[in-house]
Amino acid sequence: MASILTPRHQGRLELTWTDKDKTLLSTGDGRYDYSFVDSSDYRVSEVRLLHEVSRFAAATPQERPAELPEPTEDNLLVTGDAMHVLDALAKIPAYADRYLGKVKLVYIDPPFNTGQAFAHYEDSIAHSIWLTLLRDRIRQIRPLLAEDGSVWVHLDHTESHRCRVVLDEELGEHNFVAEVAWQKADSPKNDTKRLSTSQDTILVYRKSESWTPNRMPRLAVSNTSRYKSRDGDPILWRDDNATASGAATHQSMVYAIEHPVTGKKMYPREGRHWAKAQSWMLEQLSQYAPYELRDIGDEVERARRCGITPNEVRPGVPAIMLSIPLDEAAAQARARYDAGHWPDLVMLGLGEQIQRKKHLEDKGRVPETLWLGSEVGGNMRGKNEVRALFPDEHPFATPKPEQLIARIVHIGSLPGDIVLDCFGGSGTTAAVAHKMGRRWVTCELLSSNVSRFLLPRLTKVVNGEDPGGVTSITERIAAVAGDGEDDMELPEGVSPEDAQEFNRVLSKVTKANSTDLDEKTIKALKAATKTKNVTTLNWHGGGGFTHLRVGESMFEEVAGIVVLADWATQGALAEAMCAQLSVSYEPDDIFAGRQGRTRYLVIDGMVGKGTIASVLDRLPEGEVVEIWATQIDSEATETLRVDRPGSKLELIPDKVLDNYRRTSASKAPFGAGRTVPSPRTATETSDSAAAGAERESA
Structure with a gap:
């Protein structure tokens, strides 16, 4: 069985599958072809360099509205395996400074395990490959996430149930x-033998409790009819209860309030307490007349309201009482009431029922979990968007519409935030993120997808030549009553979509009905529900991105021996080694980089006692050096240890591979009874690495 649910001894639920303890290595040279290897395998552990291929940028158009977010410049499109890209972002200092712990939103649309991406594997292995692929990418993504970041994983029914356990x-x-x-289809596939699937699943996880979703725009028709302004308050409001339940546990909030006109002592009803702090209540009431806090010895009444005995009630809780004679207070209260724009504590008509104002705050709607195709589009809209951009290309089977991605980007990020998509596909995520003023990183394993879709699509976006998707938004609104007149308001509670449908049905009814209808009434109804489409242009072009390519491995394997690749010489070798060490490659004199008081030097050749002396002559006092070389004289290590304590001399590539493998044999010190290898060769691969290579070739 490929995967089963088993309880771990800690009592935690875990999903297990074949070779879960290993990691997945792409072996298909830009294809979905994988082998399981140990996590210490150098092909997994190596940090690959990212090489710039080209740079694309365009000026921000002058006609762009100022309220739109600024186009972003520092965006990355990377050709290569996500495994290498994510490692580079997290471990190469030049990228880690920009992305480690700073990515706000990750959207993952991995290849669905439907037999298309992994068609040549047995079913059980296909499940294992897919789960390991996802697990490995999530492990790499997590350190890149900001504390208030989130991960959105897009799936169909094939793996969603297993994926959630892995994400947990x-x-x-x-x-x-x-x-x-997400409703991806609005009609059934009639050739389906079982049930036609209409939806995909998007699993949403946060990095920590710091994450909060951005709210959605309020619907055209919301439950706002109760909000009015009876007093001239510029913000609409409705009545809200001034009390809350739980009097017995909130005894300090159960007390009397003297009415400013009648003088009657008002209490919360039995079992309830005043909902706001007494200081707030005093401040609000003092806007009607002068008040003060005063102990009136009403423990018996307060106990009755709390549902307890007088012996149990909290003593000494003061009432809010008038500080001036009642007739003076009444005159002031009436004058304040008549002036309008009342305080947030309201006594309508100066009656004896106290209420709070609840203002209409347009914070928007809380995002919901059912996303209809009518709101964000379905697969067909996604295909049409790709066809419009690439009429001569065959679109992806399940391209995502831009409006769907725009909703995710809106909920999970703000302009200027970083959005990451490590399965670039046709480039929808990057295109939408760019149009919405986010910074973005996307990568794609298949170079053919990059050249055919991502690169030309994102170039069009930057140049303002992509008119589709979220470039413009079309909304239906109430139509103009006549030439020169303002837009009308629809009847309360009627959305533009409702009005459009009503008008359509009304026209059908009037045509079909043979009896005489009141033409004047019909005309008035049509006029009252007339709507029109209005298109707003939200993207005008601008910004830019850099196209990078994952570099080749610095290692090659020849007859079971791991050696340095031919390209890894001199400066190229130094840059590659700095990447393995997570040291910024910043050449300075003979040194490749530095961290604190440690300088790093990479030498493609032999290091002997004379070399050590020359290096130390150029090393500032108080600093140490870490030298990595392809050949080491047996006496050089001891010379460096004695002449500059704390310094190190390591062999390339042996020591790098040893660090990857972390085997006990690899920890033997260099230079002590060890034969120096011939130039640019290294130790044989470990059993685990050899086994992985054998499995790959099989």
Whole structure:
């Protein structure tokens, strides 16, 4: 069985599958072809360099509205395996400074395990490959995430149930946010033998409790009819209860309030307490008349309201009482009431019912988990968007519409935030993120996809030549009543879509009905529900991105021996080694980089006692050096140890591979009874690496 649910001894639920303890290595040279290898395998552990291929940029158009977010410049499109890209972002200092712990939103649309991406594997192995692929990428993504970041994983029914368990393991069950259902099809596939699937699943996880979703725009028709302004308040409001339940546990909030006109003592009803702090209540009431806090010895009444005995009630809780005679207070209260724009504590008509104002705050809607195709589009809209951009290309089977990605980007990020998509596909995520003023990073394993889709699509976006998707938004609104007149308001509670449908049905009814209808009434109804489409241009072009390519491995394997690749010489070798060490490659004199008081030097050749002396002559006092060389004289290590304590001399590539493998044999010191290898060769691969290579070739 490929995967089963088994309880671990800690009592935690875990998903297990074949070779779960290993990691996945892409062996297909730009294809979905994988082998399981040990996590210490140098092909997995090596940090690959990213090489710039080209740079694309365009000036921000002058006609662009100022309220739109600024186009972003520092964006990355990378050709290569996500495994190498994510490692480079996290471990190469030049990228880690920009991305480590700073990515706000990750959207992953991995290849669905439908038999297309992994068609030549047995079913059980295909499941294992897919789960390991996802697990490995999540492990790499997590350190890149900002504390208030989130991960959105897009799936169909094939792996969604297993994926959620894996995400619980890697991101924390307590960080699960929601399972979104996206309606990708609005009609059934009649050739389906079982049930036609209409939705995909998007699993949402947060990095930590710091994450909060951005709200959605309020619907055209919301439950706002109760909000009015009876007093001239510029912000609409409705009545809200001034009390809350739980009097017995909030005894300090159960007390009397003297009415400013009648003088009657008002209490919360039995079992309830005033909902706001007494200081707030005093401040609000003092806007009607002068008040003060005063102990009136009403423990018996307060106990009755709390549902307890007088012996149990909290003593000494003061009432809010008038500080001037009642007739003076009444005159002031009436004058304040008549002036309008009342305080937030309201006594309508100066009656004896106290209420609070609840203002209409347009914070928007809380995002929901059912996303209809009518709102964000379905697969067909996604295909049409790709066809419009590439009429001569065959579109992806399941391209995502831009409006769907725009909703995710809106909920999970703000302009200027970083959005990451490590399965670039046709480039929808990067295109939408760019149009919405986010910074973005996307990568794609298949170079053919990059050249055919991502690169030309993102170039069009930057140049303002992509008119589709979220470039413009078309909304239906109430139509103009006539030439020169302002837009009308629809009847309360009627959305533009409702009005459009009503008008359509009304026209059908009037045509079909043979009886005489009141033409004047019909005309008035049509006029009252007339709507029109308005298109707003939200993207005008601008910004830029850099196209990078994952570099070749610095190692080659020849007859079971791992050696340095031919390209890894001199400066190229120094840059590659700095990447393995997570040291910034900043050449300075003979040194490749530095961290604190440690300088790093990479030498493609033999290091002997004379070399050590020359290096130390150029090393500032108080600093140490770490030298990495392809050949080491047996006496050089001891010379460096004695002449500059704390310094190190290591062999390339042996020591790098040893660090990857972390085997006990690899920890033997260099130079002590060890034969120096011939130039640019190294030790044989470990059993585990050899086994992985054998499996790959099979």
